[in-house]
Amino acid sequence: MAGTRGLRSSRRALRQPSRPAPRVSRRRLAGVSVAQRLSGRVHAGAAEVSVQVRTLDELLHAPLIADSELTTQEYLVNMGPQHPIAHGSLRVVLRLDGETVKHVIPVPGYVHRGVEKMCEHLTYRQIVPYTDRLDYLSAIMNNWAVARMVEAAAGIPTNYRIETIRTIMAELQRLQSHALWWGVTGMDLGAYTAFLYGFREREIIGEIFEETIGARLTMNYIQPGGLMYDIKPDFAAKVKKLLPYLKDCIEQYETLLSGNVIFQERLRNIGMIDGARALALGCTGPILRASGVPYDLRAAEPYGMYGKVQFNVVVGAVGDCWDRYYVRLEEMRESIRIIEQLIDNIPEGPIATLRYNDDIILPEGLHYGHVETARGVFGVLAASDGTSKTPYRLHFRSPNFNNLWVVTAIAAGWRIADFIAIQSSLDLVIPDIDR
Amino acid sequence: MNATDIQPPPTAGRVWQTITVAQRAADSADENLWLTAGYFLASMAGVALLLSFLGMALIYIERKVAAHFQCRVGPMRVGPFGLLQTVADTVKLVFKEDFVPRMADRWLHMLAPFLALLVPVVLLALIPYSPAAQVADLNIGILFITAIGGFGVMGILIAGWSSNNKWSMIGAMRAGAQIISYELSATLALLVVVLFSGTMSLSGIVHSQESGWWIWRGHAAGLCAFLIYLVASTAELNRTPFDIPEGESELTAGFHTEYSGLRFAFFFLAEFINMFTVSALTATLFLGGWMPFHIGDWSAFNASMDAIPPALWFIGKTTAIIFIIMWFRWTFPRLRVDQLMHLEWKVLLPIGFANLLVASVVVLTNAYPFPVAAP
Numbered sequence A: 001m002a003g004t005r006g007l008r009s010s011r012r013a014l015r016q017p018s019r020p021a022p023r024v025s026r027r028r029l030a031g032v033s034v035a036q037r038l039s040g041r042v043h044a045g046a047a048e049v050s051v052q053v054r055t056l057d058e059l060l061h062a063p064l065i066a067d068s069e070l071t072t073q074e075y076l077v078n079m080g081p082q083h084p085i086a087h088g089s090l091r092v093v094l095r096l097d098g099e100t101v102k103h104v105i106p107v108p109g110y111v112h113r114g115v116e117k118m119c120e121h122l123t124y125r126q127i128v129p130y131t132d133r134l135d136y137l138s139a140i141m142n143n144w145a146v147a148r149m150v151e152a153a154a155g156i157p158t159n160y161r162i163e164t165i166r167t168i169m170a171e172l173q174r175l176q177s178h179a180l181w182w183g184v185t186g187m188d189l190g191a192y193t194a195f196l197y198g199f200r201e202r203e204i205i206g207e208i209f210e211e212t213i214g215a216r217l218t219m220n221y222i223q224p225g226g227l228m229y230d231i232k233p234d235f236a237a238k239v240k241k242l243l244p245y246l247k248d249c250i251e252q253y254e255t256l257l258s259g260n261v262i263f264q265e266r267l268r269n270i271g272m273i274d275g276a277r278a279l280a281l282g283c284t285g286p287i288l289r290a291s292g293v294p295y296d297l298r299a300a301e302p303y304g305m306y307g308k309v310q311f312n313v314v315v316g317a318v319g320d321c322w323d324r325y326y327v328r329l330e331e332m333r334e335s336i337r338i339i340e341q342l343i344d345n346i347p348e349g350p351i352a353t354l355r356y357n358d359d360i361i362l363p364e365g366l367h368y369g370h371v372e373t374a375r376g377v378f379g380v381l382a383a384s385d386g387t388s389k390t391p392y393r394l395h396f397r398s399p400n401f402n403n404l405w406v407v408t409a410i411a412a413g414w415r416i417a418d419f420i421a422i423q424s425s426l427d428l429v430i431p432d433i434d435r
Numbered sequence B: 001m002n003a004t005d006i007q008p009p010p011t012a013g014r015v016w017q018t019i020t021v022a023q024r025a026a027d028s029a030d031e032n033l034w035l036t037a038g039y040f041l042a043s044m045a046g047v048a049l050l051l052s053f054l055g056m057a058l059i060y061i062e063r064k065v066a067a068h069f070q071c072r073v074g075p076m077r078v079g080p081f082g083l084l085q086t087v088a089d090t091v092k093l094v095f096k097e098d099f100v101p102r103m104a105d106r107w108l109h110m111l112a113p114f115l116a117l118l119v120p121v122v123l124l125a126l127i128p129y130s131p132a133a134q135v136a137d138l139n140i141g142i143l144f145i146t147a148i149g150g151f152g153v154m155g156i157l158i159a160g161w162s163s164n165n166k167w168s169m170i171g172a173m174r175a176g177a178q179i180i181s182y183e184l185s186a187t188l189a190l191l192v193v194v195l196f197s198g199t200m201s202l203s204g205i206v207h208s209q210e211s212g213w214w215i216w217r218g219h220a221a222g223l224c225a226f227l228i229y230l231v232a233s234t235a236e237l238n239r240t241p242f243d244i245p246e247g248e249s250e251l252t253a254g255f256h257t258e259y260s261g262l263r264f265a266f267f268f269l270a271e272f273i274n275m276f277t278v279s280a281l282t283a284t285l286f287l288g289g290w291m292p293f294h295i296g297d298w299s300a301f302n303a304s305m306d307a308i309p310p311a312l313w314f315i316g317k318t319t320a321i322i323f324i325i326m327w328f329r330w331t332f333p334r335l336r337v338d339q340l341m342h343l344e345w346k347v348l349l350p351i352g353f354a355n356l357l358v359a360s361v362v363v364l365t366n367a368y369p370f371p372v373a374a375p
Helices: A035-039 A057-061 A113-119 A124-133 A139-154 A160-188 A190-213 A235-258 A261-267 A277-280 A286-290 A321-343 A399-412 A418-427 A430-434 B020-029 B033-072 B085-094 B106-124 B141-148 B152-162 B166-197 B202-207 B218-238 B261-286 B299-306 B310-331 B337-365
Strands: A075-079 A091-097 A100-107 A365-373 A376-384 A391-399
Touching: A035 B106, A057 A100, A057 B261, A075 B166, A091 A418, A091 B202, A091 B218, A100 A399, A100 A418, A113 A124, A124 A376, A139 A160, A139 A235, A139 A365, A139 A376, A139 B085, A160 A190, A160 A235, A160 A321, A160 A365, A160 A418, A190 A235, A190 B033, A190 B310, A235 A321, A235 B152, A261 A418, A261 B337, A277 A430, A286 A321, A286 A376, A321 A418, A365 A418, A376 A399, A399 A418, A399 A430, B033 B085, B033 B106, B033 B218, B033 B261, B033 B310, B085 B261, B106 B141, B106 B152, B106 B261, B141 B202, B152 B261, B166 B261, B166 B337, B202 B261, B218 B261, B218 B310, B218 B337, B261 B310
Parallel strands: none
Antiparallel strands: A075 A091, A091 A100, A365 A376, A376 A391
C-alpha cells in the first residue's frame, strides 16, 4: 500500500446519527490483506449487511409510522427524477420524519435504454461508442474496458505508443471528471461558484480532447487494437502547459472549499461507511478507497502504462464524506503526476494494430475486461459462441450501480442536508446506473 | 429623545441639521394643506422610485459581482457593460407562465409575495439617506424596525404553507425557525448601539456618531456588535451561507418552489430590498450613516471630510456592506439546519448578551476615545 496519507485528525467527537451505522475499527481490518478479502477467503463484515429483498411497491407502500399522537408522522417525498441533487434522472424516495431521513428508496430506471441488449447485435468495434454513453464522464476509460476485454480474448497486441496515449487520455479524463465532481459537490452544498470553477477546468481539458478526438463528451477514442485517431503534433506541448495550471486550480479548490469551516462541518463525520461494508456492497473507486481499502485496479492489476509509472493509491481513514472528498482531490494530484511522467516521451509507432474493418471474433467462452474509471471499476463481460462477430450476451459491470446502494445503507438517520452531502460525495452518473 | 436635542460636541466642524419630510409636512400643515399633501405624495413617489431603482440596480450589481467571482461572461455582454441584463431578466420573468398549484390555498398563495415585500418597503421610509432625505424619523425607530422586521417571515411561512408542496413546507418551517432565532441576536446588537448613542431614533444615532463611528469608538463592543449584526441579518435575509429555507439543492427551491414569473420576482425583489435595508441600517448604526468620517478634534480634517456630500457617504458605506453580503453568497457553502441553530443559540446569543454587558460598562464609565455629545 503506497503513500497512505493520514487525511484526518479525529479530535472532535463523532456526531452520531440517531441510528448509528455499524463501524468497523481500523484494527479489525488490519492484518487482512485486500487480496485475501477480495478473493473471498475473509468475508469481513458480510454478516453485518442484512439483505432484505422487497419489491419497490412494498417499500413505497410500507406503513408510515404514527404510533400515537405523541409521535411525529413520517412522510414520503420524491427527490427526483427532476431534482437538482439527482444529477440526471434518478428518483430517490425519502421517508422522512421532520428533516430526518428514515429510509431511502432509490428508484432507478428513468434512462434505461437496454444498451446491453443492443450490444448483442453489434460487433465489438460497434460496442465501443455505447460504452461512452453510459458514464459520459469516463467515456475514454469505458472504451478501454471493451478494448482490454477484446484484446485479451482475441490476443490482439498493442504497442507502447497506444498504451501511453491511452493512459494519458484516461488520466486527463479522470482529471476532467473529478474537476466536474468537485464543482458539483460545491454546488450541492450551496457554493455555486465552485460549480463554475469546476466546469471551467472541465472545458479546458475538453478542448484538448476535441482537438484530438473531435468530440467533447461522448468520445469513442480507444478501440480494440488501438486508437481511433492519432494525437496532434502539439498535443504534448499543450498538455504540459495545462498541468501547472491544473495544479494551481487544485490549490484554488483547496482555498475556496476545503479550507472553509462550513464546508468541513458539512462533510466531516457525515455518512461513514467502513471498508468491510463498502466491500460487501460492491463499492469500488474513491468510495472504497475513502473507507480505507487501498484497492485501485491501476495498482492492483496494472494495465496500460500504470505499471511503469509512480503514483500513490490514496486512501481515507473513516470513510465519511470528507474522506471521499479528499481522496478525489488527492487523486487529481496523482493523475497529474502520472501524466507528467508519460508526456515527455510518447513512443513512436502505429496507433492501431488492426485495420478498422477487420472483423474480430472472440473464442468461445466468457471474456472479461475491466478498468478503473473515475468512479470505480468498470467491467465488460462478454459471452461468445466462437463463431459470431457479435457477443452472444454482454454485461456491463458499472461502478455507479454498486455505489448507489451506499445511499440506502448509510443515509438513514441523517438529515436531508446530510443526505445531499452523502449522495454528492458518491459522484453518481445516472445513465451508468440504468444502462 | 428627539434628534434635535442632541448638541454636537464643540470640536466638530459643521453643524448638521436633520429635517425629515414628515417634519416639513407637519410644519406646513397649519399654513398650506396642499403643500402637506404634496410632501406626502412626494415621499410616496420617492419610496416607489427608490424601490424600483433598487430592484434594478441590485440585481445588476449582484449579477456583475457574481460574474466576476465566477469568471462568467453573460452579464457583461447584454447591452453596454451588461446594463440591459436586468431588463432581460425582468422581461423573461414577466413573460413566464404564472400558475397556482391545483390543491394550493389560492388566495394565501397569491398574497404571500406581497406580504414578503411589505416589510422592506416600510423600512425604506425610515432610513436616513442624508440630513435632508429621510421620510420619517420615529423616536422609537429601532423598536419599530425590530417589530416590523420580524413580520417578513410571515410572507415566507404563508408561501411555504399554501403551496401544497412538502419541499415548500420544509423550507417555510426552516425559515420560521431561522429568522425568528436570528432576530434575537440582531436585536441584541442593535441594543448595544442604543446604549451607546442614548437614543432609538435613527437620525439621532447618526448624529451621535459625529466624533467617531460606533464600530471603532465603542471599543471591542462596537466591533463585536457590528459583526453579530452582520451575521444575524445575513441569516434573516436568507442569503448564503444561511439560505437553508431556499436550499435549492436540497429543497429544490424551498418556500418559493411553486412560484413562477412575477410572483417569484416579488420574492426576489423583497430579498434584494431587504439586503439594501439591512446594509443601510448596518451603515447607519455602526458606520455613521450619512455622517462623514470625523476624527475627534481634527477640525481641518473634519472640515475636508464634510466637503463630501453626506448622501455619498451613505451610498458608499451601504454599497460596501452590500458587497460584503454578496461576497458571502458567492464563496460560502450552505450551513445545515442544526449547525445554524447551534451558531445562533450557543454562539451568537451568549456573545451578544456578554457584549451588551461590556457595552453598558463602557457607557457607564464613559470610556470613549473621543468626546461624545451628552445625550
